[in-house]
Amino acid sequence: xxxxxxxxxxxxxxxxxxxxSQHFTVESNQEDVIMSADEMARRLQGKSGAFMTGTExxxxxxxxxxxxxxxxANMSVGYNNFDVAAMTAAGVLGTNAPDVLTETTAxxxxxxxxxxARRVSESEHFLRAGKWTRWSYDLFAGAEVHGTTLGIVxxxxxxxxxxxxxxxxxxxxxxxxxxxRLDAATETSFNAHYVSKEELLRTADHVMLVLPYSASSHxxxxxxxxxxxxxxxxxxxxxxxxxxxDTALAAALRDKRIAAAGLDVFEGEPKVNPALLTxxxxxxxxxxxxxxxxxxxxxxxxxxxxxxxxxxxxxxxTPLNPEALKRTGV
Ligand code: 8YV
Numbered sequence: 661x662x663x664x665x666x667x668x669x670x671x672x673x674x675x676x677x678x679x680x681s682q683h684f685t686v687e688s689n690q691e692d693v694i695m696s697a698d699e700m701a702r703r704l705q706g707k708s709g710a711f712m713t714g715t716e717x718x719x720x721x722x723x724x725x726x727x728x729x730x731x732x733a734n735m736s737v738g739y740n741n742f743d744v745a746a747m748t749a750a751g752v753l754g755t756n757a758p759d760v761l762t763e764t765t766a767x768x769x770x771x772x773x774x775x776x777a778r779r780v781s782e783s784e785h786f787l788r789a790g791k792w793t794r795w796s797y798d799l800f801a802g803a804e805v806h807g808t809t810l811g812i813v814x815x816x817x818x819x820x821x822x823x824x825x826x827x828x829x830x831x832x833x834x835x836x837x838x839x840x841r842l843d844a845a846t847e848t849s850f851n852a853h854y855v856s857k858e859e860l861l862r863t864a865d866h867v868m869l870v871l872p873y874s875a876s877s878h879x880x881x882x883x884x885x886x887x888x889x890x891x892x893x894x895x896x897x898x899x900x901x902x903x904x905x906d907t908a909l910a911a912a913l914r915d916k917r918i919a920a921a922g923l924d925v926f927e928g929e930p931k932v933n934p935a936l937l938t939x940x941x942x943x944x945x946x947x948x949x950x951x952x953x954x955x956x957x958x959x960x961x962x963x964x965x966x967x968x969x970x971x972x973x974x975x976x977x978t979p980l981n982p983e984a985l986k987r988t989g990v
Pocket of ligand 1: 712714715736737739761950
């Protein structure tokens, strides 16, 4: 039997390519060149599957040029890089990588919250610059994390893993806002209280954003929402650029309308709004919330399982749009 052809759009662990090569004829991109849409369409010719990451866009224009394509396996839980409706219309299945990154990403939520509240980056720069000459009572005195109220916007798998850490590890009061309310038993397990977005913003000491990006979550936090937050509050964005209006946030940080922010994702990343680079009360990281070697291996393994499962056995592990298959009769 001839092996199906697939494209791996970005550099990946060599052993992942090796495993894929046992089952597929693989065109890879270990040089990690970021492809234009035209280049990707060209390299997808004759491919029935693609191993992708959150940095590649799949839309109607691309799909129209790739009639053989059957599966796009995203090594990412978020899939706002996929136009799922266009994929369904074209009979192309999408898969994502849920669950395997939940705990690691929740850990990073606390890494960012603690680094921001306790001014880790700012104080380290001060020390490295040779400015530390003596102890003083308020040297880099920051904000408390334990025992405070954490507001979580988006209470999916990662939101719940954060809530568990907050309640059980840091003795925090957890309030949350989500499209749907959790069942009572789950709420009780981390003593979480469902509130409106406005109440959350007004009452939380720290706000963590872990909701998926879509047209309806665009600028969930803008100038009006920032104005509701306490002047002592810290905002953490682990979700996606575009959920926060970065221009409004930079102004709020500059004017101390909120105390600080910890950001792992940015509008238009990898570009970062220059105004955010000039304010000291922000901790900035380059979209690394899921970046441990173990978790990245697990995310890649799930994308591989989806490619093998679907292209060789007709069954994906984590399909996003199974209705796409009705169109192709796969
Ligand atoms: C990925 C992420 O690193 O899974 C997600 O949704 O944001 C990150 O874990 C990124 O999308 C690259 O695929």
